[in-house]
Amino acid sequence: MRNPLRYAGVAVRDAGPVGLGALPMGMAFGVLVAHSGLAWWWASVISGLVYAGSLEFLLLGLVLAVAPLTAVASTAFLVNVRHVFYALSFPLHRIRGAAGKAYGTFALSDEAWAVTTRAGAASWPGGRILGAQAVIHAYWAGGATLGALAGSRVPDGPAGLDFAVTALFVALALDALREHPGVPTPLLALGCALLARLLCPGQLLLAAFGLFTAGLVVRHRWTGRTGGASRA
Incomplete structure (x- = not known):
C-alpha cells in the first residue's frame, strides 16, 4: 500500500x-x-x-x-x-x-x-x-x-x-x-423513523434502520421492474 x-x-x-x-x-x-x-x-x-x-x-x-x-x-x-x-x-x-x-x-x-x-x-x-x-x-x-x-x-x-x-x-x-437531490429518500427515512417510534420506542434506532433498509430494497426492486417494463 x-x-x-x-x-x-x-x-x-x-x-x-x-x-x-x-x-x-x-x-x-x-x-x-x-x-x-x-x-x-x-x-x-x-x-x-x-x-x-x-x-x-x-x-x-x-x-x-x-x-x-x-x-x-x-x-x-x-x-x-x-x-x-x-x-x-x-x-x-x-x-x-x-x-x-x-x-x-x-x-x-x-x-x-x-x-x-x-x-x-x-x-x-x-x-x-x-x-x-x-x-x-x-x-x-x-x-x-x-x-x-x-x-x-x-x-x-x-x-x-x-x-x-x-x-x-x-x-x-x-x-x-x-x-x-431528491425528496423520496428523506421522506422514506422520516416515515421509517416515525413508524419505529410508534412500534419499537425502546429500540428506535435499530428498528428505523431495519425499516429504512427494507424500504430501499423494495423501492430498488420496484423501480427495476417498472424500468424493465417500460423498456420492453
Whole structure:
C-alpha cells in the first residue's frame, strides 16, 4: 500500500469542511468530560481509542453511573449498528494491507463515510481514503483534548453541548441532500423513523434502520421492474 502520508496535504483539503465540524463537536465532548470529574486525559483516551461520536457522549454517562457491562454493550450495539449499513458502500476494497484495512474499518465514522462515498471520491486510491479518515480522527480527538483542557473555564452545567452530535448529523444530511437531490429518500427515512417510534420506542434506532433498509430494497426492486417494463 502506498504511504498515506503522501496524501497528507490533499487529505486536509478533502476532509477540511467536515473535519472543522468535528472539531467543535469533539470540544463539546471534552468539556463534558472535564465537568464530569474525570481527568482531562480521559477525553484524549476515549476520543482516540473508542472514537464513536455519539456513543462517546452516552458512554460517559454510563461510566459515571457505573452501568452494568450488559447495558454498555447493548447501548454500543444499538447506537453503532448503523455502521453495518455504511460498510456496504464504503470503499474498503481500495485500501490495501491488513493494517490499512483495520484502521479504515475502525475509523469509519459518519463524517468519513460522507467524505469518501461522495461522487468526487469514486476514484480515490486507498491512501487518500485513509488520509481523509485520519484527518477527521485527528480533528475529533484534538478537539476533545482542547475541550477538556479548557473545560475549567466553561461555567458549570454547560447546557446544549450534547446537542452538538445531532447538529452535525443534520448538517451531514443536508450536505448529502445537496449532492443527491431528491425528496423520496428523506421522506422514506422520516416515515421509517416515525413508524419505529410508534412500534419499537425502546429500540428506535435499530428498528428505523431495519425499516429504512427494507424500504430501499423494495423501492430498488420496484423501480427495476417498472424500468424493465417500460423498456420492453
